[in-house]
Amino acid sequence: MSAPTTDAGTTDTAAEEGPRTARLAVLRGELGLIVTPVVLGLAFLAYWTWLGAQDLSMQATSALTTDNLVRQTREQLTITALSTVGVLIIAIPLGIGLTRPRGQRFAGPALAIANAGQAVPAYGLLVLALAVLGGVFGRANDNFLQNTLGEWLGPGLVITVISLILFAILPVLRNTMVGLQQVDQDIIEAGLGMGMTRREVLWRIEMPLAVPVMLAGVRTALVINVGMATLAFLIGGGGLGVTIRSGIQLSQNIVVLTGGVLTALLALSIDWLGGVVERVLRPKGI
Amino acid sequence: MSEPSTADTVEAGPAGMVTDRDPTDAPVMIHLDGVEKVYTPGAAPAVEKLTLDVHKGEILVLVGPSGCGKSTTLRLINRMIEPTSGRIVFDGEDVTDIDANELRRRIGYVIQRIGLFPHQTIAENVGTVPRLLGWDASRTQQRTDELLDLVGLEPGIYRDRYPKELSGGQAQRVGVARALAADPPVMLMDEPFGAVDPITRDRLQNEFLRLQAEVQKTIVFVTHDIDEAVKMGDRIAILRERSVVAQLDTPARILSYPVDEFVDDFIGSGSTLKGLHFERVSGLDIPDYPVIRRDTSREEAQRILEGSDFRWLLLLDERGRPARWLNDAHVADTSRPLHEVGPVVRAMVERNATLHDALEAMITSSAGQAVIVHRDGTYAGVVQIELLTEVIGRMRREARRHYEALEANQAADATADAAGTA
Ligand SMILES: Nc1ncnc2c1ncn2[C@@H]1O[C@H](COP(=O)(O)OP(=O)(O)OP(=O)(O)O)[C@@H](O)[C@H]1O
Ligand SMILES: [Mg+2]
Numbered sequence: 001m002s003a004p005t006t007d008a009g010t011t012d013t014a015a016e017e018g019p020r021t022a023r024l025a026v027l028r029g030e031l032g033l034i035v036t037p038v039v040l041g042l043a044f045l046a047y048w049t050w051l052g053a054q055d056l057s058m059q060a061t062s063a064l065t066t067d068n069l070v071r072q073t074r075e076q077l078t079i080t081a082l083s084t085v086g087v088l089i090i091a092i093p094l095g096i097g098l099t100r101p102r103g104q105r106f107a108g109p110a111l112a113i114a115n116a117g118q119a120v121p122a123y124g125l126l127v128l129a130l131a132v133l134g135g136v137f138g139r140a141n142d143n144f145l146q147n148t149l150g151e152w153l154g155p156g157l158v159i160t161v162i163s164l165i166l167f168a169i170l171p172v173l174r175n176t177m178v179g180l181q182q183v184d185q186d187i188i189e190a191g192l193g194m195g196m197t198r199r200e201v202l203w204r205i206e207m208p209l210a211v212p213v214m215l216a217g218v219r220t221a222l223v224i225n226v227g228m229a230t231l232a233f234l235i236g237g238g239g240l241g242v243t244i245r246s247g248i249q250l251s252q253n254i255v256v257l258t259g260g261v262l263t264a265l266l267a268l269s270i271d272w273l274g275g276v277v278e279r280v281l282r283p284k285g286i
Numbered sequence: 287m288s289e290p291s292t293a294d295t296v297e298a299g300p301a302g303m304v305t306d307r308d309p310t311d312a313p314v315m316i317h318l319d320g321v322e323k324v325y326t327p328g329a330a331p332a333v334e335k336l337t338l339d340v341h342k343g344e345i346l347v348l349v350g351p352s353g354c355g356k357s358t359t360l361r362l363i364n365r366m367i368e369p370t371s372g373r374i375v376f377d378g379e380d381v382t383d384i385d386a387n388e389l390r391r392r393i394g395y396v397i398q399r400i401g402l403f404p405h406q407t408i409a410e411n412v413g414t415v416p417r418l419l420g421w422d423a424s425r426t427q428q429r430t431d432e433l434l435d436l437v438g439l440e441p442g443i444y445r446d447r448y449p450k451e452l453s454g455g456q457a458q459r460v461g462v463a464r465a466l467a468a469d470p471p472v473m474l475m476d477e478p479f480g481a482v483d484p485i486t487r488d489r490l491q492n493e494f495l496r497l498q499a500e501v502q503k504t505i506v507f508v509t510h511d512i513d514e515a516v517k518m519g520d521r522i523a524i525l526r527e528r529s530v531v532a533q534l535d536t537p538a539r540i541l542s543y544p545v546d547e548f549v550d551d552f553i554g555s556g557s558t559l560k561g562l563h564f565e566r567v568s569g570l571d572i573p574d575y576p577v578i579r580r581d582t583s584r585e586e587a588q589r590i591l592e593g594s595d596f597r598w599l600l601l602l603d604e605r606g607r608p609a610r611w612l613n614d615a616h617v618a619d620t621s622r623p624l625h626e627v628g629p630v631v632r633a634m635v636e637r638n639a640t641l642h643d644a645l646e647a648m649i650t651s652s653a654g655q656a657v658i659v660h661r662d663g664t665y666a667g668v669v670q671i672e673l674l675t676e677v678i679g680r681m682r683r684e685a686r687r688h689y690e691a692l693e694a695n696q697a698a699d700a701t702a703d704a705a706g707t708a
Contacts, residue, residue: 184401186397186398186399186400186401187401187402187403187404188401189366189397189401190395190397190400190401190402190403191401191403191414192366192390193364193366193390193395193397194390194391194395194414194415194418194464194465195387195388195389195390195391195415195418196387196414196418197387200418205403208405209404209405283405284405284448285404285405285406285407285448285449285450286404286405286448286450
């Protein structure tokens with residue numbers, strides 16, 4: 001975002017140092033992006049090999065079937081993906097709207113609500129959602145959520161996804177707003193002054209410039225969601241939390257450990273994926 | 287300067303204006319008619335009932351203290367700000383109510399802090415308006431390269447750079463190129479060279495004047511620096527609070543005849559000196575000056591010097607170029623030939639130099655006077671301080687007479703109006 005330097009002494013360095021430091025940053029970022037998946041893959045292999053070498057009890061073996069683990073991982077990913085997409089669909093347009101001249105006065109209240117959503121403990125939110133949405137499900141028998149989505153995905157999953165959307169909306173909403181607000185007024189004025197419409201300024205100037213900040217919010221939401229998805233088992237939503245719960249119920253530490261390790265590796269992989277997306281989508285030049 | 291346009295025009299005297307074209311002869315390009323802007327209802331307007339004409343091909347500079355409403359006035363023209371009242375006429379067309387975006391694509395706009403799009407390459411930045419106008423890619427690219435060339439940036443090097451990879455001065459040039467992209471007839475420039483060091487600013491100003499000589503745009507140029515105004519403006523509007531015009535005229539006339547104390551204070555000290563930039567040596571009526579040649583005898587030289595009102599003789603070399611200054615003592619010094627005594631002439635100015643240059647030469651000359659030479663270096667005359675004093679006096683008189691004539695006209699109009707309504 002460097003504004004061009006203003007005095008003669010620094011003009012040359014501005015021209016030369018800019019690209020150099022940028023290159024370094026790219027290298028540093030890219031190195032992390034390449035090393036992380038390798039490390040994660042090795043960690044997974046190491047754990048898997050170690051686990052295979054263990055003398056497992058019958059209970060543990062029945063809990064840790066590959067089938068189970070794959071299914072739960074897939075459930076966890078489904079929850080993460082659905083809730084993140086939901087967050088994007090709601091938070092980004094809302095964030096744009098709240099930074100437009102007409103929406104600005106609602107910005108404060110909207111952020112307060114989003115803040116509250118995140119401040120409620122996740123467990124509480126899930127139970128609350130279960131109570132409220134469960135009531136809705138129970139009463140309206142031909143409810144679309146229950147009959148169609150619910151049959152397809154399971155009612156627990158739907159409620160989990162809705163709760164997670166509420167929970168993770170804040171970072172994306174806030175970052176969308178901050179990202180748009182921090183765009184230099186002069187740049188917007190230049191765009192309007194050349195005859196761009198408000199909409200053209202939004203899509204061609206403001207959004208690209210807000211993308212890095214917005215993506216940071218999206219990455220946060222992704223990580224929150226993949227972690228929180230572990231709690232979906234509480235209301236029958238599946239996921240790797242199921243394995244952890246069985247481990248606790250059966251007093252099989254190795255089962256708990258396996259559920260935990262897989263959850264952690266999944267979260268780290270998702271974070272890495274978020275990083276890749278951030279890199280790919282960040283506009284050049286900023 | 288040949289045709290005497292009005293009877294009371296002062297004889298197109300020896301002190302002709304450097305720019306002898308009268309900017310107001312050209313047709314009106316932008317006409318503001320009682321334009322007013324009130325930001326906060328109830329508060330004083332930021333621009334109060336402003337009526338102003340900008341003529342085709344001129345640079346009109348708006349200058350005034352910070353907060354006087356210069357930027358607001360500029361932004362009213364391309365309707366970045368909607369006027370509270372008044373009309374804006376653009377090339378004969380009332381544009382007060384037309385689609386603002388369409389209007390803006392016809393007006394180049396350079397804002398106070400450039401505002402390049404950081405996520406776009408220089409070429410994309412410059413191509414903004416052509417893209418909005420739906421030009422195809424190859425035409426846009428061709429135009430972009432042409433413009434980068436025009437503002438002195440090698441397209442091959444800069445085309446694909448991003449704004450952060452430019453120095454401040456380069457960014458300013460791109461800002462100007464971007465405003466010129468669709469060849470708009472009018473440019474609005476809000477302190478376009480504000481954010482660079484004085485040396486770079488000077489260079490950008492010179493380049494821009496050269497560019498303007500080529501492209502002949504109608505330009506409204508905002509600055510708070512009177513020196514920049516004097517340098518860039520064909521005419522200057524000095525604004526006071528609420529964008530009220532204190533004086534609107536050519537730089538030379540404003541410098542030699544500030545109409546009131548506000549203008550006088552604003553142009554500051556040294557305005558007379560600045561005024562000398564607007565007169566050329568070639569316009570002076572230079573009196574005869576005693577010169578001798580290499581082959582003139584000592585006795586002859588003595589006789590010429592005694593017979594003249596001047597304290598110095600000028601000795602020319604065999605090719606007719608000024609060589610040395612000689613006074614009584616030098617002429618009386620028989621120990622060496624005449625062409626070896628006396629101080630060597632160093633301070634010379636060509637005929638097309640300004641009086642400011644001449645004054646500088648005078649100050650550095652050992653004889654206290656500036657020697658004027660033709661392009662080939664041969665002697666053309668000598669300018670003395672008295673002549674400059676005279677020119678300054680004449681400039682003042684001319685400007686005063688101009689304003690007296692204006693007032694008389696207005697009084698006559700008023701009387702006529704009164705008679706008409708009676
Ligand atoms: N958007 C706005 N809302 C309210 N008042 C404004 C607005 N923009 C400018 N003003 C006020 O209008 C007056 C003129 O402002 P303007 O920006 O035109 O001044 P300026 O002559 O360009 O000053 P500078 O040389 O500092 O750029 C100032 O008193 C300023 O505070
Ligand atoms: Mg201003």
